[in-house]
Amino acid sequence: xxxxxxxxxxxxxxxxxxxxxxxxxxxxxxxxxxxxxxxxxxxxxxxxxxxxxxxxxxxxxxxxxxxxxxxxxxxxxxxxxxxxxxxxxxxxxxxxxxxxxxxxxxxxxxxxxxxxxxxxxxxxxxxxxxxxxxxxxxxxxxxxxxxxxxxxxxxxxxxxxxxxxxxxxxxxxxxxxxxxxxxxxxxxxx
Amino acid sequence: xxxxxxxxxxxxxxxxxxxxxxxxxxxxxxxxxxxxxxxxxxxxxxxxxxxxxxxxxxxxxxxxxxxxxxxxxxxxxxxxxxxxxxxxxxxxxxxxxxxxxxxxxxxxxxxxxxxxxxxxxxxxxxxxxxxxxxxxxxxxxxxxxxxxxxxxxxxxxxxxxxxxxxxxxxxxxxxxxxxxxxxxxxxxxx
DNA sequence: CGACACATGTAACACGTTACATGATTTG
DNA sequence: CAAATCATGTAACGTGTTACATGTGTCG
Numbered sequence: 001x002x003x004x005x006x007x008x009x010x011x012x013x014x015x016x017x018x019x020x021x022x023x024x025x026x027x028x029x030x031x032x033x034x035x036x037x038x039x040x041x042x043x044x045x046x047x048x049x050x051x052x053x054x055x056x057x058x059x060x061x062x063x064x065x066x067x068x069x070x071x072x073x074x075x076x077x078x079x080x081x082x083x084x085x086x087x088x089x090x091x092x093x094x095x096x097x098x099x100x101x102x103x104x105x106x107x108x109x110x111x112x113x114x115x116x117x118x119x120x121x122x123x124x125x126x127x128x129x130x131x132x133x134x135x136x137x138x139x140x141x142x143x144x145x146x147x148x149x150x151x152x153x154x155x156x157x158x159x160x161x162x163x164x165x166x167x168x169x170x171x172x173x174x175x176x177x178x179x180x181x182x183x184x185x186x187x188x189x190x
Numbered sequence: 191x192x193x194x195x196x197x198x199x200x201x202x203x204x205x206x207x208x209x210x211x212x213x214x215x216x217x218x219x220x221x222x223x224x225x226x227x228x229x230x231x232x233x234x235x236x237x238x239x240x241x242x243x244x245x246x247x248x249x250x251x252x253x254x255x256x257x258x259x260x261x262x263x264x265x266x267x268x269x270x271x272x273x274x275x276x277x278x279x280x281x282x283x284x285x286x287x288x289x290x291x292x293x294x295x296x297x298x299x300x301x302x303x304x305x306x307x308x309x310x311x312x313x314x315x316x317x318x319x320x321x322x323x324x325x326x327x328x329x330x331x332x333x334x335x336x337x338x339x340x341x342x343x344x345x346x347x348x349x350x351x352x353x354x355x356x357x358x359x360x361x362x363x364x365x366x367x368x369x370x371x372x373x374x375x376x377x378x379x380x
Numbered sequence: 381c382g383a384c385a386c387a388t389g390t391a392a393c394a395c396g397t398t399a400c401a402t403g404a405t406t407t408g
Numbered sequence: 409c410a411a412a413t414c415a416t417g418t419a420a421c422g423t424g425t426t427a428c429a430t431g432t433g434t435c436g
Contacts, residue, residue, distance in 0.1 A: 002286040004395085009290045019415055029289050033281045036397060041417060046394085062404070063415070080291050080302055083309030084283045091223045093274045095338040096192040099219050099331040100199045107270050119273030140360050141289040147356075148285040148349050155345035159338050166337075170330050194423085209387055226425060231389060236422085253387070383436085390429075397422080406413070 003035065003043055005079040008052050011068040012076060015056040018044055018066070030142035032149065047072070094156070098163060102170075109167045117160045124153040193225065193233055195269040198242050201258040202266060205246040208234055208256070220332035222339065237262070284346070288353060292360075299357045307350045314343040 003025075010016060010024050021044075022035045044066055047053040052072035055064045068076070094116065101107045127150045193215075200206060200214050211234075212225045234256055237243045242262035245254045258266070284306065291297045317340045 001395095002281050002283045006286055006290055009294060012294055017415080018417095028293060029286055032279070033286070034278070037415085038398080038417080039396060041415095043395085045417090076294075079287065080294075080297050081305070083306045084287055088224070089222070089313075089339060089342075090280070091192050092338060092342075093192045095335050096196055096219055096223070097269065097274055098338075099335045100196055101270050102331050102334065103218060104199060104202055104266075104270075112270055115271070116273045123279075140356065141292050144292065144353050144356065145285050145289045147352060148282060148288075149279060151345040151349040151352070152279075152282075152342070155341040159341040162337060162341070163334055166330065166334065191423095207387080208389095227387085228389080228426080229424060231387095233423085235389090381436105383434100385434080386432080388430080388432100390427100392425100392427085394425080395423085397420100399418100399420085401418075402416080404414080404416100406411100408409105408411080 001079075001084070002033075003039065004047065005076060007040070007043055008047060008068045008072040009076050009079070011053060011066055012073065015065045015067040017063055028141050030139070030145045032145055102167065110164065113160050113164045113167070117157060117164075120153060120156045120160065124150070124157060127153060191269075191274070192223075193229065194237065195266060197230070197233060198237060198258045198262040199266050199269070201243060201256060202263065205255045205257040207253055218331050220329070220335045222335055292357065300354065303350050303354045303357070307347060307354075310343060310346045310350065314340070314347060317343060 006025055007021055010021055010028075016024070018040050019037070022037050022040050025035050026033070044053060048055070048066070051069055052075055053066045054069050056067040098109075098112070098116075101112055102109060127146060131146055131150065196215055197211055200211055200218075206214070208230050209227070212227050212230050215225050216223070234243060238245070238256070241259055242265055243256045244259050246257040288299075288302070288306075291302055292299060317336060321336055321340065
């Protein structure tokens with residue numbers, strides 16, 4: 001959806017060639033999400049099929065320049081007016097990874113969480129470093145995107161810390177509930 | 191990747207039919223991410239092709255039961271040993287939506303952010319309510335998944351609040367830098 | 381038996397990536 | 409001119425969804 005609506009959004013400011021849309025989209029989002037040039041053309045073809053964009057009048061031969069249609073403007077306006085992803089959240093591979101790991105015997109949860117935490121911390125530090133660079137201060141859009149990534153990375157690390165505490169406590173509870181797992185004097189119950 | 195590795199992970203505990211894997215996967219993740227049954231079969235076919243799973247010995251006619259291969263066990267172990275998504279973050283439609291909106295004339299950023307905030311707040315409240323239900327306390331995996339969703343929703347709302355402040359400040363800065371936009375006495379510069 | 385439900389599987393499509401093909405333009 | 413580059417487009421594949429088809433068992 002990001003690209004399906006992002007490309008018409010860029011065309012609202014005027015007709016563009018496919019090759020112009022890729023760097024423009026990336027610039028507006030701070031280069032965080034590199035855009036596949038092949039996907040630009042296939043998406044434009046689908047958008048034209050669906051009536052959101054259309055080839056603009058003859059300008060250069062063999063280079064179709066696209067402009068947004070009235071229907072496209074309506075769709076872009078709707079994209080800004082309606083909240084995104086109200087419904088089911090996207091599958092989070094990290095959460096699924098941890099959730100399945102806790103019930104598989106032989107997985108060292110502490111090591112798993114620490115490995116993930118180190119990776120997430122590196123990502124967070126990368127973003128923090130990026131934010132210090134002067135280029136970030138200029139562009140409001142890029143600032144917002146970068147801070148979204150920062151907030152998400154911070155939440156992920158807090159969650160991992162939370163998981164570690166939870167898992168440790170669950171292990172203690174299991175040790176208490178199943179005392180046969182710890183050394184005991186002979187004659188103890190069970 | 192979640193399903194491509196999640197299904198072999200479930201098979202580590204023993205052979206299963208395709209129809210058993212869907213509810214099992216959903217139960218382990220608290221029903222947060224409903225799994226398409228069609229995808230279970232296509233994924234199992236690909237996993238068999240790639241040597242991660244194989245049909246277990248003849249049990250019931252016309253119902254292939256799958257078990258994980260040695261290669262599959264290695265892949266599952268690697269999934270738990272290596273951190274997920276170290277590289278580029280997934281495209282965040284909400285962040286892209288806002289980033290593009292700030293540079294399109296005529297978009298009411300304040301209304302946009304408030305609409306999104308209300309939707310995110312509803313999601314957060316849904317998760318908070320779910321957490322109070324007794325079913326959540328039992329299952330450690332489900333608890334971790336739910337808290338992941340909670341942490342992410344909270345981060346999203348904090349980010350939206352942050353965006354609102356940023357956008358408001360940027361609007362003020364623009365008003366100061368371009369005073370012709372506000373009523374001025376005749377004869378003022380430009 | 382007929383209706384229904386269920387498990388399995390496939391087809392069609394959307395969306396995303398990588399790689400390659402084609403034609404035009406630039407450049408040595 | 410020949411080579412390199414660029415813009416455009418397509419093909420193949422992975423992953424995900426929806427819908428349909430097929431066979432099997434159950435139940436009234």
